[in-house]
Amino acid sequence: MIPSKPFKQVCKKCGYSKIIVPESDVFPFATDWTPKCPKCKGGLERKKLNFMDQIFIPVISLKNSFKK
Ligand SMILES: [Zn+2]
Structure with missing residues (x-):
């Protein structure tokens, strides 16, 4: 199994970017991942x-742990 690593989502149009930190290796898809630019x-x-x-x-990891 490949461990999930933080990555960055970048919009080619407006330059919006967001760092995504997957919460765990069990759930490799971060909950705040978004397929489209919110802007x-x-x-x-x-x-x-x-x-x-x-x-x-x-x-970011600290913020995520505060949500729980
Ligand atoms: Zn955009």
């Missing part, structure tokens, strides 16, 4: 995180 309804591209993005992963 312009354009298609989103899945990208690897760069160094700056990776800094925010602990913050």
Whole structure:
């Protein structure tokens, strides 16, 4: 089984981007994953995180754990 890794959704049209952190390896699809851009309804591209993005992963994970 491939462990799920955080990734980034980027809109090619308006530049909207969101970092998605899958909640666990059991549920590899993050609950806040979205197939379309919430701003312009354009298609989103899945990208690897760069160094700056990776800094925010602990913050996002923390937010997710507060929701429970
Ligand atoms: Zn967009």
